Each structure stands twice: as structure tokens, then as C-alpha cells.
Amino acid sequence: MKTTGGTDAQKRRAGESAAEAVSDGDVVGLGTGSTAAHAIRAIGRAVDAGLDVRGVPTSFDARACARDHGIPTVGLDTVCGPDGPGIDIAIDGADQVVLTGEGGDVEEVSGTLIKGGGAAHAREKVVDAAADRLLVVVDPSKVTNVLTADVPVEVLPEAHTTAATAIRDAGGEPTLRRAERKDGPVVTDNGNLVLDCSFDAIADPGRLAGTLSAIPGVLDHGLFVDMADEVHVGDDDGVAIHEI
Secondary structure, three states: OOOOOOOHHHHHHHHHHHHOOOOOOOEEEEOOOHHHHHHHHHHHHHHHOOOOOEEEEOOHHHHHHHHHOOOOEOOHHHHOOOOOOOEEEEEEOOOEEEOOOOOOOOOOOOOOEEOOOOOOHHHHHHHHHHEEEEEEEEOHHHEEOOEOOOEEEEEOHHHHHHHHHHHHHOOOEEEEOEOOOOOOEOOOOOOOEEEEEEOOOEOOHHHHHHHHHOOOOEEEEOEEOOOOOEEEEEOOOOEEEEEO
């Protein structure tokens, strides 16, 4: 269920803008998705020019992209252990982000996100939450005044039916995500399944996040509440940076 919309140029501008915030010596969380990949490539070019950083990938694809572009990678347990330096900054994309008020203007920037179109949201959330700063990179098609996209929920394979029932009881309509070009469901990097859950307009993301987290068998969900520090929106003319 990868999201579409926006041009590659818009995504590149957003990703490169956030990459400029990375400083020498930083440990950087490397997000997953096409817009975050532009940030990884930009960081890789800076590394080639002498920047000293280490990256913490959030998925198999993010790790492969980092290595392809010369960014040294390190495990989360290494940098976030008792003697580790921690993560200075994370750069990640979003399937949808709340920025605008009802009139369409940026009246109250909440930065609440839905992620998980690439089925990497559980690891993304761990890395993003551990970072001192989270920079979200999107194109204009991802910006909204209320969350309406399906919420991906990663579940243990044995629990997908019971979790689906609990999600329906909470007002959602879950659909097991099917794989493309192969039979069967999508399997995450953690070996689990993904339920894409429609809730229509989500008026209270924080409350829904708590409800989903409490369902037995749910590893994590794609609602990222009170985590973003900046949102970089790339458009045809440049980048708008919104501080949370």
C-alpha cells in the first residue's frame, strides 16, 4: 500500500532540505520511502565530500540505500545503549501529515502523521522516537487538515483475525495487505502481517493510537502523534519548513 502523489522533484527538494540539517559527527535515523531516499542520497553525497556521520536504517531498503551511497550504518542498540551517543536527528517521510486548519491555511501545525505505506512503520517509530529531532519530508499531496488515510497496523500472524475483530469494534475496517507479484500477504521485515485500517476522518489521533496499541497481537501502528519537530514540504518552487 505505498502511497502515490507528488512529483519526484518535489520529493527531492524536501529530502535534500532536511539533509542540510545534518551536522558533522551526527548519528542519523534514516527513514524509509521515496522521499526519505532523496535525503539519504543527499547525505551520501555529503559523506563523499567529507561529512562524518553514521546512519541508523529503519528498514532493509533504507540500509541498502545508505550502503549504496557510502553512509556507514550502525545498529540502534549500539547508539542507544547505556554508553551510546543516541540519535541526533531522524529524517522520515509520511503518507499523510496534518498541517493545515479547516480553511486550508497553516493555522495550527500539529505534525501528526500516518506512516506505514512501505510496511516499515514499527521500526521507523522506534528510531524516530529515539531521535533528539524528527524531520518529516513530504510533497504537497501528503498535507491535510485531518487524517483520512488508512492506518497500517502490524500484527503477529497468529493474531491477525482477533486483531481485525478488535479493530472493527473500535470503528475501523481492516483489510489484510496483499503482496504484489506474489501470492499471499505482505510480510514485514519483522516477519509480521499488516492490516490497512480505514477509520474515515480521524478526529482524535491520540485516542485512536492508544486504542490500537492496546489490542493484543498488535506490534505497532502507523499513527505518529507528538513526534515530529519539523515538516519539510517540497513543492514546484522550493521548500516550506514548518516547525512544530
